[in-house]
Amino acid sequence: MSFTIAIIGRPNVGKSTLFNRLVGQKLALVDDLPGVTRDRREGEARLGDLEFTIIDTAGLDEGAKGSLTARMQEQTEAAIAQADALFFVIDARIGLTPTDRAFADFARKANKPVLLVANKSEGKHGDAGAMESFALGLGDPIQISAEHGEGMGELYDELAKLMPAPVDEDEAEDDEPLSEEEAATRPIRVAIVGRPNAGKSTMINHLLGEERLLTSPEAGTTRDSIAVEINWKGREFRVFDTAGLRRRSRIEEKLEKLSVADALRAVRFAEVVVMMMDAQNRFEEQDLRIADLIEREGRAVVLAVNKWDLMETKGGGAISTLRRDADHWLPQVKGVPIVAVSGLMGEGIDRLMQAIQDAYALWNKRVSTAALNRWFEEAVQANPPPAVSGRRLKLNYITQTKARPPSFVLFCSRADAVPQSYLRYLINSMREAFDLPGTPVRITLREKANPFAHKRKRPS
Numbered sequence: 001m002s003f004t005i006a007i008i009g010r011p012n013v014g015k016s017t018l019f020n021r022l023v024g025q026k027l028a029l030v031d032d033l034p035g036v037t038r039d040r041r042e043g044e045a046r047l048g049d050l051e052f053t054i055i056d057t058a059g060l061d062e063g064a065k066g067s068l069t070a071r072m073q074e075q076t077e078a079a080i081a082q083a084d085a086l087f088f089v090i091d092a093r094i095g096l097t098p099t100d101r102a103f104a105d106f107a108r109k110a111n112k113p114v115l116l117v118a119n120k121s122e123g124k125h126g127d128a129g130a131m132e133s134f135a136l137g138l139g140d141p142i143q144i145s146a147e148h149g150e151g152m153g154e155l156y157d158e159l160a161k162l163m164p165a166p167v168d169e170d171e172a173e174d175d176e177p178l179s180e181e182e183a184a185t186r187p188i189r190v191a192i193v194g195r196p197n198a199g200k201s202t203m204i205n206h207l208l209g210e211e212r213l214l215t216s217p218e219a220g221t222t223r224d225s226i227a228v229e230i231n232w233k234g235r236e237f238r239v240f241d242t243a244g245l246r247r248r249s250r251i252e253e254k255l256e257k258l259s260v261a262d263a264l265r266a267v268r269f270a271e272v273v274v275m276m277m278d279a280q281n282r283f284e285e286q287d288l289r290i291a292d293l294i295e296r297e298g299r300a301v302v303l304a305v306n307k308w309d310l311m312e313t314k315g316g317g318a319i320s321t322l323r324r325d326a327d328h329w330l331p332q333v334k335g336v337p338i339v340a341v342s343g344l345m346g347e348g349i350d351r352l353m354q355a356i357q358d359a360y361a362l363w364n365k366r367v368s369t370a371a372l373n374r375w376f377e378e379a380v381q382a383n384p385p386p387a388v389s390g391r392r393l394k395l396n397y398i399t400q401t402k403a404r405p406p407s408f409v410l411f412c413s414r415a416d417a418v419p420q421s422y423l424r425y426l427i428n429s430m431r432e433a434f435d436l437p438g439t440p441v442r443i444t445l446r447e448k449a450n451p452f453a454h455k456r457k458r459p460s
Helices: 015-023 068-082 098-109 125-136 152-162 180-184 200-208 254-269 285-296 316-329 349-363 369-382 420-433
Strands: 004-008 041-047 050-056 085-091 114-119 188-194 226-232 235-241 272-278 300-306 338-340 395-402 407-412 442-447
Touching (some): 004 015, 041 152, 050 152, 085 125, 098 125, 114 125, 200 235, 235 349, 420 442
Parallel strands (some): 004 085, 300 338
Antiparallel strands (some): 226 235
16 A cells, blocks of 8 residues: 655645655645645655655635635645645745644644754755754754755655565565664765766676676766665674766756766755765865865765776775865865775775765764763863954854754854854864764754843834
8 A cells, every 4th residue: 555645734834845855746836826736746755765655735824604714624634634744844944934833733633743844944044944844843953955855855754764664575564663783884975976987887886796787998887876784793784886076067968967867866855975086186176176065965975986996006005185175175074984995906995884874874963962961072172263343252052953964053143244264163073072074063043032032122
């Protein structure tokens, strides 16, 4: 039996855009005008390897009995009754509205699993609205951009927890639910990216022990993002080989544009991204762009310097130089794991696979509140925030909101005045204090409400 999900929320939050992305076609009309969707629309959706039925609904709104608005809501209620789970969508740019709060109660009364989806979260403007949505009591918000395809990996992770495990027809009687320990062994999703001809396919072929993927000295052999299953010393991995990413100005053919888009989707679905560089031409401009993309997508990252067998100098001094270069050129992921490998000769494969597992563990790390508060007090005392426009900034407290990657909210007096340099100081200090080298760390600023604001004297 198919698993069914209904997308609900107030008008114009992007429900139809999310529907279209999940079904892979523009079946639902999308417009900035609220209320375009009236009937409920069903489609067969796919997210990664998850397949399910998705229902697009009219925006939840109130209307007089018998009116068009009321009949639209009846369609929505019918969809909710039919569904196994709900996507409750809000607009992260606008934040919570009274209508959102009212229909959060509506969603709870449905007595079905609800995933809170904060749409339109691209860029910094969506963080505040997403943080506000904690107040709905529907769990942690999943920040996505249905229009741009951002955050689909996080949506996949949470949806996978709700959907029943696929049952093998030969073993249909064995339908016991997965234990926590079994769930923890789910394959790690790994995307291998880099410039053309960096040796990505050759590396995966060595991991598989067979010529599974086409390789050639000619750049651009790989076009589609190919997924392969790998078992390495008892741990399962799902590895995506991707097309080489060239500078945008050099991408001319339509097919290559599609290949690059496919590679970017693989990055968004991955949990760990291995950025592969050529040992003889490393840290070039496009390498830095790719690393920045991975960090912005919030994925764990491992640097693999391939074709190490061709280097004349391979000792400890060369590895130390790699470490210094990585920290210099990639300060946004300071301490990122870096492994010298040879995909052709099989050198460094064990170190690379261990680095992937270690990066995955850090990406999932949570810091205890007590330890976080102790570190925060010491970090602020050691380096107080600067005064801005003659006024002192007051940092109140910090809390972790989620992992994957580790994300924190810092409550302060004037969020817009905190310098980026001070945020970088806090992130680097946090990396050292809690052993978070290389993994993306997110700190969102939020102003604490002023309890005396209503007592200010009004100008006469």
